[in-house]
Structures are given as structure tokens and as C-alpha cells.
Amino acid sequence: MFTDVPLLSLIIWVPIIGGIVCMFAGDDRKATRARCIALFTAFINLLLCVPLYLGFDKTTANMQFVENVDWIAKFGVHYQLGVDGISILMVILSTITTFLVVIASWRPIKKNVAQYMAAFLIMQGMMVGVFESLDAILFYVFWEGMLIPMYLCIGMWGGARRTYASIKFFLYTFLGSALMLIALLYLRTKTTDFNILSFYPLKLTMTEQVTIFIAFLLAFAVKIPMWPVHTWLPDAHTEAPAGGSVVLAALMLKMGIYGILRFSMPITPDASQHLSGLMIVLSLIAIVYIAVVAVGQTDMKRLIAYSSVAHMGFTTLACFVVYKIVAKTGDLHDAYLTLEGGMVQMLSHAFSTGAMFLGVGILYERLHSREINAFGGVAHKMPMFAAFFMLFALANVGLPGTSGFVGEFLIILGSFKASYVITLFAATTLVFSATYTLWMYKRVFFGPVVAQGVENMHDLEMPEYTVLFILAFLVIFIGVYPNALLSVFHTSIGHLLELSTTSKL
């Protein structure tokens, strides 16, 4: 029905072109014009996702809506796009997030509005490109290209230490990705083009697999971020403007996991199996150690940033504990559950953490502080906001009924099959995340109003209300009816598991 329209290309290029138009919308005297263009573009893009979702066939793991044009024929590079059950959700997630970010930035951003909106729209197009690319070089182009708008976004609209944070962010992620490029070029010598799917059936020796796995891992571990290469994240998150933090948390971190699912596991299954112990240990360190670090934070954004690292540790755990489960039980059923749990966790984290970052942005706009101690008793002045924030905090903790519960539950359930020790460590997250989230909530929202600034705070305004309402709806919807997500990626996850557990030696 929709096959003759290049839907995937449109979802990439509409925001990029919209962003370029937005850039020339004029200076800050014409800020509203820029905002309207951005909102319009983001909305069109959201609409484009409707036929994408409706036309998507959930019963097959094949790539759908495939587009394939020669790009650089000499090097075997194609402009090749397609989505499966995993990537379609990421595409929809990115469009929703950008739409919300545009609304949320409506008022807080007052300087260089046109450029701000342009940066976000261009970033949006590139992120969708990452999730849609079926060609490794195209993937790499989007993957790296996205750093430019993000770098500008942190550096131009960020907090006091924005220069440091932006350069650290850029160099860290750039460093990680470099070796991935070499790995891709190397894989290319074994086949005829850069098609990712054509890398899957390649026979590789163990040494090759381990080397390639490590090259990929550097790229993805920095993005996820995994312990010990996570240190850029607290800085970037803290200094970025609220919209930037949301995109970082909701989308950019997911690209790392997506990379593991799309590249590491299917291309180097034996190395993944071989190194799964190491990966599980790294994930557990992220879950336990980073959670402890989060408890000690005094800056709200930093706290949420650390909590992100811990939550992402959960998803990497889900990816690699799969190998232990298969080794132990010999069938794919439990591995299935765990990996699906990882996917849900990833999407849920996007909403709950994104919402919390927006929440901190709302507080920051009113008091110009992110310090927990500067607040206290906010619930008295902003009851509506406090209610919303409570919901997101609980989703972050993983309360049943919210989206956070589904993922954590599935992962913990699955990892029981692998080892009790892993489960024991993983389950501490339930305690720690409750500790830091609720303790922060208590200090910010409850108690008497002490600070003068809090006295003058006013409750939510229309744009803020809209955004938080949509996010709250999504958090509860996924929590109550996770099948809406599971059914979309069920077949694709199955296919992925099959690829990832078949030896290629």
C-alpha cells in the first residue's frame, strides 16, 4: 500500500531539510517563526510514522520498506535503508522524542532559537538514519555526523562548563567510533559491498571475530555508555540544555545498544559468546557501582545521568546474559524473554529518563539551579508537576504498572536461568534505584519551603503540561500493555537470536 513512497527516506530528510530552512528563519527577533517551522516539521515527521507503523508486517523478520540506490559504486557503498521490528520502534521513538523536545524548548530557549531548532531537527534526521541504514558506511556517516549538531547543542546552549563537556563528548565518541570504521573496512574485504546483512553469513576465525568484536565494542560501549568509558556522560548530560539531555538519554544511548544488536552479536557471535562473561561483569559493575555513585550526587541532572548508566547496564546485561542462558538451558525460550526485556527496558528508559530530564529542565528554568539542596517543598508550589515527576520517578525505580517494571522483571526472570549470582547483583538495582530516585524526590519536592526562589515558583504551563502528559501516557501504556511493543519486535528478536547463537567458525 505504501511501498511506492520512499517513506524511510522521507523520515530522514524531511527533518534535515526542515532544519536547514529553520536555520535561515532569521535571528532571535523572529524566534517564533523558527519555532513554528520546527514544530511543523516535527509534526509532519510524526505523521509519516503512521503509515510506517500501519504498513509494517509484524510476522516477518525481513527488512521492510527497503530502498536501495547506488551511492559510491566504486567502493561498494549503497544508499540502502530498511527497517525490521527492532529499528522501527527506534525510528518512532526518535520522532516522538524530537517532537516533544521541540515543544519543551518552546519557551526556555531564547538565544539563537533558529539554530537550536535546526540543530535538533538535523540531529533527528541523522538519528533516524542510524536506525534505518542497512549499509555500513551509510550507518557510519549518520552515526558520526550526528556528533556535529550535538556538539554545537551542548556547547552553545549548555551550562557553565559547556565547552569542556562538549569537547569531551565529541572526542570520546569520536575515539570510540574510529576503530569501528577499520573493522567495517576489513569486513568489506571479505565480501562485495558494505551491506550489513551480507556481513552476517561471513565465516570468520576466532581471532578475527574477537578483534572485530573489540573494535565494535569500543564504539558502542562509549555510546551506551558502559563502565569504565562512561565518564563523558555525566558531564555531557549535566551541561547540555534540557532538550539535549533528553535526546542524549532517550536516543543517543540507545544507538549503542542498537549497534550491539545489529553488528556485534550477529556478525561476531562466537566472540560474543566467548567474551560474554566479561561483558556481564562490566554490566554488573555499571548496575551496582554506578548506582552507588548516583546516590552520592548533589546535582539532579548528574544523578539522573548516573542512573541512566546503571539502567543501560541492565540492557547490556540482557544482551550478553543470553549466551549464558543458551549455554545452560540449551534452548532459546528464556533467552528470548531476556532480550525482549532488554528492548523494553531500553524504550522505557527513553521515556522515564527523558521525562525526568525535562522535569529538571522545568525546575532549572524557574530557579536556575540544579542542586538538590537549593530546592525543597516544591510540591507545595507545583502540585501538578510533583505528581507527574512522581510517576516518572517510580517508572525509573521500576514500579509495577509503569514501563520500568516490565523490562527489569523480564531481565531478572531470564537471568535466573543463567546464574543466581548474576541475578543477585542485578536485582540490587531495585534497591539502589529506589534509594537515589526517591531520596532525591523527597529532598526536592517534600518538606517545608525554605528557599526564597521556590516560594515564587509557578506550576506547569501549557507546553510543559502537554509534553509531560504525553510522556506519562506512554509510561503507563507500556507498563500496562507491553504487548504493544513486544508484538512488534518479537519476530525480529527471534531471528536475531538465531543469528547470534549460530557459530560462524
Next chain:
Amino acid sequence: MNFTAPDFLPAIGEMFTLGMICVVMLAYLFFDKQNRGITYFLTQITLLGAAVIAIALYSHPTEITFDGSFILDPESLLLKIFILLSSVFVLMYSRPYIRDNEIAHGEFYLLILFSVLGMQVLVSAYSFLTLYLGLEVFSLPLYAMIALRHNRPVCQEAAMKYFIMGAIASGFLLYGMSLIYGACASLNIQEIVSMMSLSVNSQPMMLTVGLVFIAAGALFKLGVAPFHMWVPDVYEGAPNAMTLFIATAPKLAGFALLMRLLVEAMPALFPQWHYLLIAVAVLSMAIGNIIAIAQDNIKRMLAYSSIANMGYMLLGVIAGTPRGYGSAMFYIIMYVVMSLGAFGIITLLSRKGFELEKIDDFKGLNTRNPWLALMMLLIMFSMAGVPPSVGFFAKVGVLESLVQADIVWLPALALVFAIIGAYYYLRVVKVMYFDEPLEKTPIIVESFDAQLAISINGLAVFFLGIFPTAMIELCQKAFLV
């Protein structure tokens, strides 16, 4: 004894330039006072005309003429086209600068024309004699050009330094050539190739020593480590418009020199120059990228960046395959496009009595002139090799050719240096976008052609990054046998 006139057609572009130089000279002498623009326009017409001739000759089959000392092939034509077009841009950028700083404009244009003529001859040269001739014709005007601002001692110093170092390099080159001549008894590249494959076993020492001297001379002209010492000093000392010229077209000529001397004349010595170039490339990438970080002067920083970039270009030559040579050529042409834009902006921002030199002079450019800042942003990210700019594909091209040639460690090392290098490009972006301007007044580029040139230049970096195919194909085709 028969005398047959050689075929002059392959050299028609050079003859056109030479003829027009006389016209420009006369026009400058007799008509410039009444009509100040005439020298400029005639110069541009010369360059564009020669470029058109080169494009028209492009479908001409490869031909060697003048008794084997001059070649017309796609490689030389492509390089000529870009030498000429980049010079057109150089003139567009530097015209306001020349006028504001009251530099003798006629002399400047004529020196550029002579230098371009030398480069045209050089890229088409197919014997040691024509190569050396072209080299000297293109180098000598550069020394004079730097000294044109005679009221600035720093320019005199730069000119002197460039001249002495250049003379030493020419000496090396000549000595190397004489050794090769001694072993092969010919100056003609075609004959050298066949003679050398015979004598490579009988005279290995003499040939290797000759190779080393020749390589040193050619690498000096390219400005790669360890022959790089002149680059930062000359870039810094030369007036901005002259730096702009030195940093662009001569790189293409230097590339041709290297290709003709090492790759085309001495394939028999491939193992020797292969390892030589690996050492030089690694050293250049390391020195260029690391020392550039410490620079406060943007011209010095870009000088070190050019050293590093030449190192990356050499990676393609090191691969030793036609694909690698094509990628190296693509790299250097794209480097010239980027460098043209970067120095173009520096020249445009330099006003009467104000030489833009410090990186901090770019502070807050985004508020003062968002369009120029955007162009500089594109160029900086392209130089850092961040997609979707053309710099990324240039790097991927050379790295890919290395991986295809089964050398994997070198690309990995190159990328590590690229990441170190990213820092100083990011710093320029940071200064332009994140810092508050020192003065609030907007910067307006008055001359329309300069504005047009920088827009074309900056957007080319971006659009060639999205559609690099045609250009890559052209470069690859030049080396297909």
C-alpha cells in the same frame, strides 16, 4: 636527418597561459591606470580559459610528445583543472585584501600566473628535465610573492626562509636526478622505467641513494615531516593572501611531482620508497596533529594541519595500487578545496591594517557573521574527517585502499592521530560558536565575488560529502591502466 615538428596540441593550455601572461603584462603597464580592474579580469580570464582548455582536452587519449618529455593524461589534466580553478578562487578571495593593503596588484597577479604556468608544466612533465623546469618556474614567483609586502620584516624573513630551503630542496632533487641518470643513462621517465628494471640488481646502491635524494626534494615541496620546518614559518610570515595561494595549488603540483618521480618513474624501487613513505607519513601525521594542538596562531595551526593532511594523502600512495593512487589524488584535491576555504575566510576577515592571525580573532563569529561561521564550521569538520563532509570520504578512500592492500595497522594508527587532530579543529568551532565576540559589530563581506566564492567553496565541501561519487570516479579513472 629528419626533423618533424612535435605535436603541440597537448601543450596548448600552457601556451595559452604563456601568451596571456604577455597580454596581462602589457595591459597592466598601459591600461591599468585608467581601468584598475583590467589586470584582475584578464588574469581571471587567463585562468578560466586555461581551465576550459584542460576540460576540453579531457577526452583526448593519453599522448606523450616533445620527444617523450611532456605527457597529456587524465591525471595531469585533472590536476591542472584544479590548480587553475583554485587559483581563480584565490584571486577572488584576495582581491579586497590586495586593494586594502595597497600591495602592488599587477605584480601579484603576474606572479600568480607565472607560478600557475610552472605548475601546468610540472604536472604534465614526463622527463626529469621538464619536471625540474616546471618546479623552478612555479617556485620562484612564490618567493617573490611573499616579499611583496616589503614594509613588513616578517614577510621578508619568511620569503628568505622559503627561498633558502627551497633552493636546498632543489639541490637535493638535482643531485638525486643526476644519480639516477648515471644509472639509467636517461632523463626520460619512460626510458628510466625500462632501464631501471634492468639495472636495479646491478646498481642497487646508486639507485637507492638517488631515490632518497629525489624523495627528499619532492617531499620537501609537499611539506611533510621531517622536511616540514619551513611550512609553519612561511605560512605564518607570508601575508594572508599569499599564504592562501601557497597552501593550495602548489600542493597539487607537489603531488604530481611525487607521483611522476616515485610511482611512475621508479616502480622498480617500490619496496624502498614504500617503507620510506610509511615512515614519512606516520611522522607527518604525528607531528602535524600533535603540534597543531599547541598553536594559538590559526595560520600556524593550519600549517601543521597541512603537514598532517599530507601524511594522510601519502597513505594512498603507500598502498601501491591504482586504487590507492586514485584515493590519494582525491584526498589531495579535496584537501586543497578545504584549505582554500579556510584560508579564504582568513583572508576575507583580514582588513586594512588588521591581519587575522590568532584563533581568538574568530571569537563570536557566529554572532557577527553567521554565514561565514557556518562555512568555516563545515570546513573545519571536513578537515577533521567527520561525515557527512567530503573530508570523511577522502580519509575513508585512503584507508580503504590500505586495508585492501592488507595493511591494517597503519589505518588504525592514522585514525588515532585523526582523533587527536579533531581537537584543534573543534577548538576553532568552539571559538566561533561558544565564545562571546570581542566586538559586537557585524562583519560584512563587501565584495560580491568573494562572498560568492566562499559560499560555493563551503557548500562544495558539504555537497561533495553527500555526492562524492563523480569526483571519486574521476580520480580513480586517472590511474586505471
